[in-house]
Amino acid sequence: MDNIMWTAEDEAIIATNTDATECKRCAVELGYWKDDYIGFFAKRAERKAPEINRGYYARVKGMEMFIHQFLERCGTKCQIINLGCGFDTLYWRLEDATRAGINFIELDFPTVTAKKCHIIKRNKQLLEKITREDGEVALGAGGGELHADGYHLVGCDLRSLGDVRRALAAARAAPDAPTLALAECVLVYLRPEPARALLAHLAAAFPRLALLVYEQCSLDDTFGEVMARNLAARGCALAGDWQRAAPAEQAARLRALGFDAARAWDMGAVWRALPDDDRARVERLEMLDERELLQQLHAHYALTVATRGDLFADMDLNA
Numbered sequence: 001m002d003n004i005m006w007t008a009e010d011e012a013i014i015a016t017n018t019d020a021t022e023c024k025r026c027a028v029e030l031g032y033w034k035d036d037y038i039g040f041f042a043k044r045a046e047r048k049a050p051e052i053n054r055g056y057y058a059r060v061k062g063m064e065m066f067i068h069q070f071l072e073r074c075g076t077k078c079q080i081i082n083l084g085c086g087f088d089t090l091y092w093r094l095e096d097a098t099r100a101g102i103n104f105i106e107l108d109f110p111t112v113t114a115k116k117c118h119i120i121k122r123n124k125q126l127l128e129k130i131t132r133e134d135g136e137v138a139l140g141a142g143g144g145e146l147h148a149d150g151y152h153l154v155g156c157d158l159r160s161l162g163d164v165r166r167a168l169a170a171a172r173a174a175p176d177a178p179t180l181a182l183a184e185c186v187l188v189y190l191r192p193e194p195a196r197a198l199l200a201h202l203a204a205a206f207p208r209l210a211l212l213v214y215e216q217c218s219l220d221d222t223f224g225e226v227m228a229r230n231l232a233a234r235g236c237a238l239a240g241d242w243q244r245a246a247p248a249e250q251a252a253r254l255r256a257l258g259f260d261a262a263r264a265w266d267m268g269a270v271w272r273a274l275p276d277d278d279r280a281r282v283e284r285l286e287m288l289d290e291r292e293l294l295q296q297l298h299a300h301y302a303l304t305v306a307t308r309g310d311l312f313a314d315m316d317l318n319a
């Protein structure tokens with residue numbers, strides 16, 4: 001990795017993955033959505049508050065809604081780049097839903113990819129969905145990487161463009177393929193300059209691109225101060241300036257970085273756009289005392305879709 005110092009804060013950032021995975025496992029166990037694979041990555045899940053579970057439901061379902069729009073538009077000959085993938089199980093869920101010719105590329109710090117590799121190798125149900133034509137899975141040096149036909153898990157530091165380029169080349173990312181890049185709770189951990197460089201690089205490198213970003217937003221208020229303080233207490237600063245901006249401003253920033261179009265919604269809008277029957281089902285799962293807290297959470301997270309080229313230009317919340 002070039003010119004990047006490894007800090008104690010990086011360890012705290014890496015720990016946010018454990019948190020996200022445990023929250024997802026908890027919501028899955030309570031029946032919010034189905035995920036047959038999350039249990040391999042989080043062995044225990046303390047029960048979280050209902051508003052947290054509903055927040056995660058909106059996050060996962062909102063992302064899925066746009067992932068399916070992407071797949072509808074390009075068929076299955078495409079690539080997905082999961083930035084700061086953590087222990088996300090999307091690859092396996094998509095394998096079950098659409099066995100596809102997707103080249104699925106997962107990037108995270110080497111510590112995280114090494115742990116993910118280890119878990120995949122130890123669990124047949126995970127490993128059997130990662131096969132190459134010759135039935136072999138190649139493991140990279142030190143066990144921190146995994147390369148198979150259609151699945152690549154590569155350690156890299158997203159703050160270093162050289163590292164990102166190397167990782168994408170190792171994963172056989174094709175510049176001309178329809179590409180979906182995912183950033184789910186990742187950009188806030190990058191300082192403004194590397195975050196901008198990463199996003200501008202993606203916009204320049206992939207002319208047929210949809211970028212899906214789920215991050216905090218509008219944190220320039222008391223709620224934001226409390227959130228930042230809670231994270232700081234765990235040794236983890238919100239490094240970026242991304243999270244301070246309102247959704248429309250986040251979209252404008254992406255257009256300024258080279259995307260042809262970008263739209264963003266707070267999670268209240270995403271929640272209302274989810275199918276009525278599933279939303280009603282989820283509302284019956286747990287009593288919600290802190291309705292106002294859920295509204296605050298929804299107002300402080302946003303989903304943004306930014307596109308290059310015509311293929312994905314009509315991706316929209318209600319498309």
Ligand SMILES: C[S@@+](CC[C@H](N)C(=O)[O-])C[C@H]1O[C@@H](n2cnc3c(N)ncnc32)[C@H](O)[C@@H]1O
Pocket residue numbers: 013014016017020021083084085086087088107108109112156157158159183184185186189190
């Ligand atoms: C909150 S977790 C989210 C994980 C996953 N995207 C999800 O939503 O379940 C943030 C992830 O971003 C990764 N990350 C943060 N900064 C990174 C960097 N500079 N390089 C690579 N990965 C990074 C962390 O290691 C962690 O796995």
